[in-house]
Amino acid sequence: MARTSIAISNQTVLLESPRKFYLDGEQQIRDPRGMNARRLDVDVVFVATYRTLIERFQNVFRNMRIAIVGAQGTPVPSIIAASSIGLSKKEKETGVLFVDFGAISTVIAVYQDGVLQQLKQFPFGSHTLTEDLALSLKITPEEAEDLKINSFGEEEPKKQKKAAKKAASRSVVQRFIEKKFDEYVDEYGMDAFAKAVRKDMKIMGGVLSGGGSLLPQSTDWFKGALGLPCKAAKDDLKIFENSGDGAKFFASAGVAYTAYKQTSHAGFWKKFKGLFKNFSN
Numbered sequence: 001m002a003r004t005s006i007a008i009s010n011q012t013v014l015l016e017s018p019r020k021f022y023l024d025g026e027q028q029i030r031d032p033r034g035m036n037a038r039r040l041d042v043d044v045v046f047v048a049t050y051r052t053l054i055e056r057f058q059n060v061f062r063n064m065r066i067a068i069v070g071a072q073g074t075p076v077p078s079i080i081a082a083s084s085i086g087l088s089k090k091e092k093e094t095g096v097l098f099v100d101f102g103a104i105s106t107v108i109a110v111y112q113d114g115v116l117q118q119l120k121q122f123p124f125g126s127h128t129l130t131e132d133l134a135l136s137l138k139i140t141p142e143e144a145e146d147l148k149i150n151s152f153g154e155e156e157p158k159k160q161k162k163a164a165k166k167a168a169s170r171s172v173v174q175r176f177i178e179k180k181f182d183e184y185v186d187e188y189g190m191d192a193f194a195k196a197v198r199k200d201m202k203i204m205g206g207v208l209s210g211g212g213s214l215l216p217q218s219t220d221w222f223k224g225a226l227g228l229p230c231k232a233a234k235d236d237l238k239i240f241e242n243s244g245d246g247a248k249f250f251a252s253a254g255v256a257y258t259a260y261k262q263t264s265h266a267g268f269w270k271k272f273k274g275l276f277k278n279f280s281n
Contacts, residue, residue: 012054014077015047017116030113045116047077079107079119081254086209086233086247087111095203097194097226098233100251101212103127108193112201120193124184126212132180133173147173152215178221185225194226206230211248 021029023037032040057075061067083098095112102125110118127145134144151173185191197203205228212218219230232247239253240246246253 010051011048012051013046013048014054014075015045015080015116017045017047019043019045019115019117045119047080047119076255076258077119078251078254079109080116081252081258082209082233082250083109083111084254084257085235085237085239085250086254087207088236089114091204091207095201097197097203097206097228099206099208099210099213099222099226099230101126101208101210101218101222103211106190106210106212108190110197110201110203112203117201118197122184122188122190124188125210126215128184129177129180133176136176148177149215151177152217174217178217181221182224190225191227194228198227203228207233209233209247209250213247 020043021032022041022043023029023032023035024039025041027037029035054075079098079100082100083092087096087098092111093114096110098109098111100107100109104123104125104127106122106125108120108122109116110120127141130141130145130148133139133148134141137144137147139147151170206222206226208218208222208230209232213232219232222230233250235246235250237253237257240249
């Protein structure tokens with residue numbers, strides 16, 4: 001029924017993730033295979049997008065003679081691809097909020113019992129904060145991005161005297177960015193979403209990926225927004241030489257990893273690992 005409703009609304013399903021199974025409307029189980037029942041119900045998470053958008057992407061790749069990873073040529077959602085790199089099986093099992101802090105959006109995937117439980121997108125990201133800073137100071141976005149990064153970066157010891165002279169401007173920028181982040185969290189209900197998840201499920205913490213997560217203070221921001229301890233995602237597959245810079249490529253690497261798992265072609269994965277090592281240097 002849900003599948004039919006999505007089709008009618010001119011959307012394409014990118015992912016179908018079963019969350020829970022029920023036998024005879026009562027007994028809740030994780031895997032119904034091998035069990036007997038008169039009735040089987042399933043609670044499914046659907047991730048969908050507009051069909052016309054997918055068709056445009058498919059046409060681009062077809063014209064380039066490049067196959068698209070996924071069933072029937074359907075792309076892999078970026079948050080799902082990133083989680084295949086940035087989350088361990090143990091984290092997905094125990095319960096975690098996986099956050100992709102991107103440029104213009106922030107996506108949170110809730111994992112528990114080894115499967116996707118919920119997914120929510122919020123229309124702001126690290127570049128949104130950059131644009132706000134640029135408008136406030138009447139400077140270009142490029143200048144605002146440099147200022148944002150330098151204001152949250154660590155100063156080298158030999159530059160401490162110069163840094164002291166700029167401490168006021170650094171603190172002003174920091175307070176502005178943190179205030180805007182908190183405003184977006186409140187405006188789009190990220191804190192309310194996380195609170196509802198914590199009430200319904202046992203969640204151990206948050207794991208951050210995406211370019212925005214490279215800002216040193218981002219873990220503290222999301223700790224306050226989610227009400228959970230947070231940490232940066234780790235590159236356990238050892239894809240990137242510079243692991244501190246790899247978080248912004250997790251989604252791209254995750255798509256390549258998904259393709260590798262579907263094809264099981266060792267040479268394919270070796271080439272892609274070499275490619276991403278070059279990206280992160």
